[in-house]
Amino acid sequence: MSITAICMVGAAGKMGRRIIALGNDDSDIRVAGALEAKDSTFIGIDAGEVAGIGNIGMAITDDFDVATKDADVLIDFTFKTVTLKNLEMYEKVGKPVVIGTTGFENEEVERIKALSNKIPVLLAPNMSLGVNLTFKVLEMVAKAVGNIYDIEIIEAHHRLKKDAPSGTAMKMAEVVAKATNRDLEKDAVYCRRGLIGERKDNEIGIQTIRAGDIVGEHTVMFCGNGERIEITHKAHTRDTFAKGALAAAKWIKDKPAGFYSMFDVLNL
Ligand SMILES: NC(=O)C1=CN([C@@H]2O[C@H](COP(=O)(O)OP(=O)(O)OC[C@H]3O[C@@H](n4cnc5c(N)ncnc54)[C@H](OP(=O)(O)O)[C@@H]3O)[C@@H](O)[C@H]2O)C=CC1
Numbered sequence: 674m675s676i677t678a679i680c681m682v683g684a685a686g687k688m689g690r691r692i693i694a695l696g697n698d699d700s701d702i703r704v705a706g707a708l709e710a711k712d713s714t715f716i717g718i719d720a721g722e723v724a725g726i727g728n729i730g731m732a733i734t735d736d737f738d739v740a741t742k743d744a745d746v747l748i749d750f751t752f753k754t755v756t757l758k759n760l761e762m763y764e765k766v767g768k769p770v771v772i773g774t775t776g777f778e779n780e781e782v783e784r785i786k787a788l789s790n791k792i793p794v795l796l797a798p799n800m801s802l803g804v805n806l807t808f809k810v811l812e813m814v815a816k817a818v819g820n821i822y823d824i825e826i827i828e829a830h831h832r833l834k835k836d837a838p839s840g841t842a843m844k845m846a847e848v849v850a851k852a853t854n855r856d857l858e859k860d861a862v863y864c865r866r867g868l869i870g871e872r873k874d875n876e877i878g879i880q881t882i883r884a885g886d887i888v889g890e891h892t893v894m895f896c897g898n899g900e901r902i903e904i905t906h907k908a909h910t911r912d913t914f915a916k917g918a919l920a921a922a923k924w925i926k927d928k929p930a931g932f933y934s935m936f937d938v939l940n941l
């Protein structure tokens with residue numbers, strides 16, 4: 674396999690650090706650029722030092738051209754406003770982009786899709802093998818019992834997470850809504866309080882927990898009278914997502930322009 678040179682956008686972030694650390698250990702990956710925000714205190718500091726693996730000879734920069742010049746693939750784990758602002762630059766640089774950032778509204782996803790007419794773009798709210806398999810299982814279960822059992826989704830993440838519900842929970846909601854012919858705009862219920870009356874059959878409840886250092890947990894409940902099915906995924910470490918992002922970078926390197934997901938990478 675040829676080496677894939679990556680530029681990490683969000684290099685000093687929680688995910689950026691793990692992708693740089695695991696990428697540096699991977700003989701098929703070269704860390705070729707590390708980008709951070711203009712006012713970041715990490716500018717000029719070695720990306721390996723920031724990631725806790727020692728000097729790798731790659732200083733974090735806020736200069737987009739410098740960071741992307743030697744890269745084959747850009748990996749973006751930042752914040753939705755950052756990603757959306759960067760789309761123009763991603764088009765200009767013309768290299769494949771793997772986007773793990775979450776929190777996009779439908780109209781914003783359409784803007785990312787529009788970019789994929791010009792360059793290869795992979796967008797996935799969760800890069801773990803387990804979660805992507807779970808999407809498939811959910812589709813099957815929702816088709817079988819989703820219209821007779823109540824569906825509730827519960828997600829839990831660390832206290833630093835900025836968006837809610839998680840991108841993964843929203844994707845799970847999309848999967849079960851599609852499988853049961855529902856419309857999330859109408860049927861999603863994000864919080865309950867007060868005299869809310871009886872639950873409607875079509876509701877898809879989506880509840881959020883933010884606490885401590887929880888890496889990422891998602892449960893989908895299909896609940897009937899007398900029994901319930903619970904499908905749960907728990908990430909124990911961010912390395913699970915980082916490995917997925919690196920696999921995605923290797924996979925997308927030589928692909929033509931198009932809109933891809935982890936299903937393509939994992940052959941699901
Ligand atoms: N798809 C997946 O598998 C996963 C997705 N995620 C998603 O990835 C995103 C990032 O998560 P996480 O790493 O925990 O978040 P962090 O906040 O730890 O990291 C984001 C990094 O991006 C930096 N940043 C801000 N602006 C820019 C800019 N203009 N250019 C470059 N970098 C910038 C931030 O700097 P500063 O702090 O100074 O603002 C920060 O260092 C979130 O949306 C999260 O939901 C997370 C885990 C897995």
Ligand SMILES: O=C(O)C1=N[C@H](C(=O)O)C[C@H](O)C1
Pocket residue numbers: 775776798799830834835838839840841842888889890
């Ligand atoms: O912010 C996080 O940490 C995570 N975000 C992703 C999401 O919003 O689904 C994926 C993972 O659960 C961790």
